Amino acid sequence: MTDIVAERMARLRAKMAETGTGLVAIAPGSHMQWLVGFYPHPDERPCLLLVAADKAGFLMPALNADAARQDSDLPMFTWADADGPDAALADALSELFADRAGRVVLDETMRADFALLLLDALPGIERAFTEDTVGQLRSMKDxxxxxxxxxxxxxxxxxxxxxxxxxxxxxxxxxxxxxxxxxxxxxxxxxxxxxxxxxxxxxxxxxxxxxxxxxxxxxxxxxxxxxxxxxxxxxxxxxxxxxxxxxxxxxxxxxxxxxxxxxxxxxxxxxxxxxxxxxxxxxxxxxxxxxxxxxxxxxxxxxxxxxxxxxxxxxxxxxxxxxxxxxxxxxxxxxxxxxxxxxxxxxxxxxxxxxxxxxxxxxxxx
CATH class of the missing domain: 3.90.230.10 (Creatinase/methionine aminopeptidase superfamily)
Structure with a gap:
């Protein structure tokens, strides 16, 4: 993890604590680019960066995993086209967000099917968009x-x-x-x-x-x-x-x-x-x-x-x-x-x- 990624992760976690956020879910796009310096090829395959209070990892389509590992040392919960993402997402949430404490913040630019996949796996949880977490941090340039x-x-x-x-x-x-x-x-x-x-x-x-x-x-x-x-x-x-x-x-x-x-x-x-x-x-x-x-x-x-x-x-x-x-x-x-x-x-x-x-x-x- 580069210094700038570590610094931005620390700033995000401070905002998460301040806002009662337990998990931030980010799809390939500009939020991910800002936070970790890259994003995998975006398509219909569910791909999410999941950031919790003390851990982070990717839900990652298997065909993108090797390339993504060249850009990040975060753990990857991979899934193949033949299997679908449900089991990999369940493993990711069990590892990263086991206590389900706090709200979930969704990247407002992510596909609706990605968002629903995540929310279906977290029934009843409070949800919000990134306005007071990643979005607020991105608004202030270094x-x-x-x-x-x-x-x-x-x-x-x-x-x-x-x-x-x-x-x-x-x-x-x-x-x-x-x-x-x-x-x-x-x-x-x-x-x-x-x-x-x-x-x-x-x-x-x-x-x-x-x-x-x-x-x-x-x-x-x-x-x-x-x-x-x-x-x-x-x-x-x-x-x-x-x-x-x-x-x-x-x-x-x-x-x-x-x-x-x-x-x-x-x-x-x-x-x-x-x-x-x-x-x-x-x-x-x-x-x-x-x-x-x-x-x-x-x-x-x-x-x-x-x-x-x-x-x-x-x-x-x-x-x-x-x-x-x-x-x-x-x-x-x-x-x-x-x-x-x-x-x-x-x-x-x-x-x-x-x-x-x-x-x-x-x-x-x-």
Whole structure:
């Protein structure tokens, strides 16, 4: 077991004791990746990492066991396709969770059949998801994770600059997105997403990048992210093709003020909903509240979307080390949309922005 795995296991067990959790069950995916540094090939065969108060082990399909042993020295309760997982799971629970004391925490991303298999083996036990155990621990990044996120953010800056430099009237949204993906690939990364929305398409927050041709007078939303070193990036900026559409400058100014208000409100000890409110109040006061149609932000780590979520109802208390987006927007149907997004890490004195690009719109000269 590596030092980082041992440290994260110890932190998880401290949280388990604090929350009355007797067993944490994690399926192949980002939770397992964070905790033990790998995950086996995910398919329909039940595979679970089971962490108890003083022991841990895997319910492991036999065909994956040899490969998994190269990445972990935890015991493996293996099962073959010919036999099914029931007996191996019973053995695992007898060894790891014999006293059945405390609740069971389930990885909320696991397949429903995995969850039901486990719960059927533990009838009547209290259950919860990972919000106050693995999820809460993952929301607070250490400096090693921060360095990976910063590296990814700086590469994203360069991909955005490449897109800006390449935009010309007559190109399609997809051609602009291809510049982004090509830049990531040329620098050892892979694109996670590339939303390019011109004018009326930009009024759809999650527009599917299309063959729409860019024209002079378009306001273009560019929401892009890549992944390098296991960690993603996420940022939204604007480009103007020639002259901005009528009213653009006013709306951009409002969204920028909303970003600044959210940044000012974000402090350790503040509930996430206060950050959402700070951004929303600016847009409401300007008369565009009905056009701000989504939350103010989401966490970023191994996953592009993970806790904490910066919503109007979130009681999550922001803590030092949390990484999340601040991304208010105004979307005017049939006209254009504006979203300005930065990823921040919470420091003791407030948020530090990972990107080094200004939020001003880039103007394409035509």
């Amino acid at each position: 400096e090693a994770e921060f360095r990976k996120l910063k590296r990814s953010a700086l590469l994203n800056d360069e991909a955005m600059k490449a897109a800006w430099a390449g935009i010309k009237p007559g190109m399609t949204e997809k051609e602009v997105a291809r510049i982004v993906s090509d830049h990531f690939a040329a620098n050892g990364a892979r694109v996670q997403f590339s939303i390019v929305g011109a004018n009326e398409n930009g009024a759809h927050p999650h527009h599917a990048t299309s063959d729409r041709v860019l024209r002079e007078g378009d306001a273009v939303v560019l929401d892009i992210g890549g992944r390098i070193g296991g960690y993603p990036s996420d940022m939204t900026r604007m480009a103007i093709v020639g002259e901005a559409p009528e009213g653009y400058g006013q709306i951009h100014s409002i969204v920028e003020k909303a970003v600044q208000a959210a940044l000012a409100a974000a402090k350790p000890g503040v509930p996430a909903k206060a950050v959402d409110k700070a951004a929303r109040d600016v847009i409401d006061a300007a008369g565009y509240g009905e056009f701000f149609v989504h939350r103010t932000g989401h966490g970023l780590g191994i996953d592009v979307h993970e806790p904490p979520y910066i919503t109007a109802t979130s009681e999550t208390i922001l803590e030092e080390g949390m990484v999340f987006s601040i991304e208010p927007g105004i979307y005017l149907p049939g006209r254009f949309g504006i979203r300005l997004e930065d990823i921040v890490i919470m420091r003791a004195d407030g948020p530090e922005i990972l990107s080094e690009l200004p939020r001003d719109a880039f103007v394409v000269r035509v």
